[in-house]
Amino acid sequence: MSIQFTKLAYDSIDDFLYGKCIHPVVCKNGIVIGNGEIFPEINFTLPPMKATSDTLPEAKRIYGEMLEGVLKKARDLYAQNLVVEFETLPQYTEFPEWGIEIHKMMRNIMWDFETKYGIKSVIRMTPNDMREMNRPPIMRSGKYWDAMVRIFSQTARDGADLLSIESTGGKEISDEAMINADLRTAVFALGVLAPRDMKWLWTNLVEIIEENGAIPAGDSACGFANTAMVLAEQGFIPKVFAALVRTMSIPRALVAIENGAKGPGKDCAYENVYLKAITGTPISLEGKTAACAHFSPIGNIAAAVADLWSNESVQHIKLLSGFAPVVSTEQLIYDCRLMNVATKNGQTKTMRDWLVESDCYLDCQAYILRPDVVFEIAKETVKTQSPFLRTLKIARLTLSILQQAVDKKELSMEERELSWLDMLCFQIDEIPEDEEEFIAEMKEESDITKYKPDEYDI
Amino acid sequence: MTDLNLLYEAILKGKKKTAIELTNAALEEKADPKSLIDNHMxxxxxEVGRQFENHEIFVPELLxxxxxxxxxxNILQPVLQGQGAGVSIGKVVIGTVKGDLHDIGKNLVASMLEGCGFEVIDIGIDMDSAKFVEAIREHKANILGLSALLTTTMPYMKTVIEALKEAGLRDQVKVIVGGAPVSQSFATEIGADGYSDTANSAVTKVKDLLGIL
Known part of the structure; x- marks a missing residue:
């Protein structure tokens, strides 16, 4: 039975803050996420090497070395709470026993540190969405889905607290839309295909994860909105389109919570800011500390209402001070320390507003993350329950908000961006509000070799 | 008489329907296809490339x-072939290496190469070395583009280059590599001929490798 959200979780924007949420998540060892303090979430990945059965012992050694370095740094800097994300490489989900073995080794090291030094840490286990290995993707059966079920269930049994995924339903259609800044196809991917897949996927994942004693945490529209953000960062597509894709990812993201996900949402899911406003679940986010993985125009504002503060991912390479994962850990700890001191001094809102103000006027992707804008868009989201209509309404509202911000000179925008703002307003008006009519049109227009309509019940 | 400046404008503005109409009209008026291509298209x-480089337009306009x-x-091709000439300025096989599902960067490079007159054979994602060798052999390509986004899949690029050597094809094809974790030093280390960190510089690099700049 899915939950319906018809109003925001917050009555006042003044309560919409970092480190604190309406429904904190309690982990097995007592760590509570979103209960007043923000703390780090660290992720790391292997240096250039093949991921095969032959290299598995070496990979385990490196993962162990990275993790021990991270935990020692946490101990040295008196950080008591930490989330460690193990986001598998595709091979470690495709051959789940490899991923399970690495996870178990990491879990043991973390328990050992908790016993010896009192450093409480939990693993967020993020297997890959392997279903797109088939082209067109097979979403609901087959060897890749079976491999995903195996790694989700076993790592939950082995002690992972938080289970997440960056799911890809609809991405097979969205990729082309991102490159072409094609709003119509983006609406089809994000408003029609993705929510249908999210409902099926998260209904199943919640059951698998909960029956094995772990917490179904959340998803990310990484393959959609972060793809757009990175393309915009490189000057390939308009930033205004990337901002629009971000807000259009909200209905898709909401489906996970509607079907039982509890949070914290994934770090790269900036759309989860709106989810926090609607559902009150905790969220992880990444900003300037994720520059080791990707650049962004939202380095500070991303932290404004975060409950975990992440680095996205960093390679195990040696820097002047030490290995990069340890460097990332130190940066995250100091950021969190400052934010928590602000809270202890009753200055959370002031700190939040500084984080917001330092970014929001310089880029439309930052502007849409302002808490007041988040509330406005979140309120529009819950006016209807249809993911498709939500996507359309959000798109229209986002374009209107950005246009007004430009008109009021609150937001700077390049000339070539302004012409796209006009074009996108035109594109959105061409999309019918009748979902069945739109689906029929898109089935005619879209490349049927790229996706299987049956996999989405259309 | 068709105003061929309008053909230039149609392509510049990405007006495909107008470009088709004007090309057909020009051919009916016995315009020289090679001149249409060289002097207008x-x-x-x-000019589109210049505008993109100068941040005046985005990739969608370029595409x-x-x-x-x-x-x-496509309209001019049969006519030129009848005259014993071709329209492609080079043939590129492109793909993402084994174990890697990422293809948006690869697709972007493929689209931009096509837009600049290359014939592009995109063999897809998660491709093993045998598939690359087979495609090079089948299509007689002169460029191979390899893409990887993961630190654990980029070493496979070297496997592909070794396979080309074993198949006796290495001298026939220039290899260009790209993807987030890939660098010039890595490209040099594995014996690639070129590296590019963005899609638009990939086009320049390919032209450079083929000596058509």
Missing amino acids: IKAME MAGRAMKASL
């Missing part, structure tokens, strides 16, 4: 221009 694409260009080329 390629010039339009050069629209490329599609208009390709549509016109």
